[in-house]
Amino acid sequence: xxxxxxxxxxxxxxxxxYVELRCxxxxxxxxxxxxxxxxxxxxxxxxxxxxTGAADDSGLPNDRFFAVRPxxxxxxxxxxxxxxxxxxxxxxxxxxxxxxxxxxxxFGPGTRLTVL
Amino acid sequence: xxxVEQDPGxxxxxxxxxxxxxCTYSNSAFQYFMWYRxxxxxxxxxxxxxxxxxxxxxxxxTAQVDKSSxxxxxxxxxxxxxxxxxxxCSGGYQKVTFGTGTKLQVIP
Numbered sequence: 570x571x572x573x574x575x576x577x578x579x580x581x582x583x584x585x586x587y588v589e590l591r592c593x594x595x596x597x598x599x600x601x602x603x604x605x606x607x608x609x610x611x612x613x614x615x616x617x618x619x620x621t622g623a624a625d626d627s628g629l630p631n632d633r634f635f636a637v638r639p640x641x642x643x644x645x646x647x648x649x650x651x652x653x654x655x656x657x658x659x660x661x662x663x664x665x666x667x668x669x670x671x672x673x674x675x676f677g678p679g680t681r682l683t684v685l
Numbered sequence: 686x687x688x689v690e691q692d693p694g695x696x697x698x699x700x701x702x703x704x705x706x707x708c709t710y711s712n713s714a715f716q717y718f719m720w721y722r723x724x725x726x727x728x729x730x731x732x733x734x735x736x737x738x739x740x741x742x743x744x745x746x747t748a749q750v751d752k753s754s755x756x757x758x759x760x761x762x763x764x765x766x767x768x769x770x771x772x773x774c775s776g777g778y779q780k781v782t783f784g785t786g787t788k789l790q791v792i793p
Contacts, residue, residue, distance in 0.1 A: 573728070600779065609693065611773050611783030612729065625780050660728055674781070676728025 571595070573677035575661050581683045582651055590646040590680045594663030601644050602662040602674060603636055612660055618644060619666075651684045658682070688712045691774055691784030700793050704761040708774035708784050711755065715776035718750050720759045723771045723786065732759070732772075764791045 574593045582588050594601050600619055604612035614628040618638045626636070633651075638644040648655055658679040664672035691708045698704055710718075717736055721729035735741045738752040749758040757774050771786040 602779070602781075609785070611689075611691070611775070611786050612781075614777075614780050614782065617779050628780070662728070673731050676730065678726070678728050 573661055573663050573675055575659075575677040575680050577680060578678065579681045579683075581685065583685050584651060584653060586651050586684075588648050588651055588682065590648075590659050590682070592644045592646070592661030592663075592677060594642065594644070594661070595675055596642075597665070598663035598675075599641070599666050600664045600672065600674075601638060602664075603644070603646050604660040604662065606658045606660055606679070608657075615646070648682075651682075653684050656682055656684045686711060687784075688782045689774060689776055689784040691787055693785045693787060695788040695790060697790045697792060698764055700764060700766060700791055702764050702791070704759075704764050704768070704789060704791075706759040706761075706772050706774070706787050706789070708757040709755055710757065710776050710782075712776060712782070713755075715782075717776065717778060718748070718757050719775045719781065720746075720748055720757075721773040721775065721783075723773060725770075729773055764789075766791050766793050 576591045602617040603615040606612045616626040621641045633649045636646045658681050660679045662674040662676045664674045689710045719734040720732040723729040735748045735750045741748045745762045747760040769790045771788045773786045775781045775783045
């Protein structure tokens, strides 16, 4: 079946602009995660959803970052007033459920964001 | 100090060698430890996970956790060129904390 998909695959924007990054999880997966991976670093946790609600958003760096998952499936990560330091690959992952032994997180290919 | 420390490498080995990848962690609350493999321009994929201290084997891969020393290891036997990738160690639960990743190259 289809894996996690993310769109766009690449996004170039100018400093100060607003961007939206989309994640389509594997069908039936109730948990969805966002990570950010800077060059030469491991993924850094941002937020995870169980269903429609954000169960843990402690990794969001500041109030310019916001994520939603209104119907418990597709999620959108929104970044306002982008800064050059936001340039990174934004990874989305989904798992069958959250709240038990670690459920395998299946990662998408990421969206490469470049802020000029 | 990062919660999970990992030598970024790169590490180059000849085909067939035994590879040892290591990490240390500082968060005593970690119970689950995972190893992910990441190919260039792809998302990470889970190789295996271990709960608490102990060993776990899956084919050519063995994961070890020593909670007393906060040390995580991954061993790859009979390494193949297709094993060339970045290997990420991690700890945590839903909120997973990753190391920097070690870039491995297996030379034919």
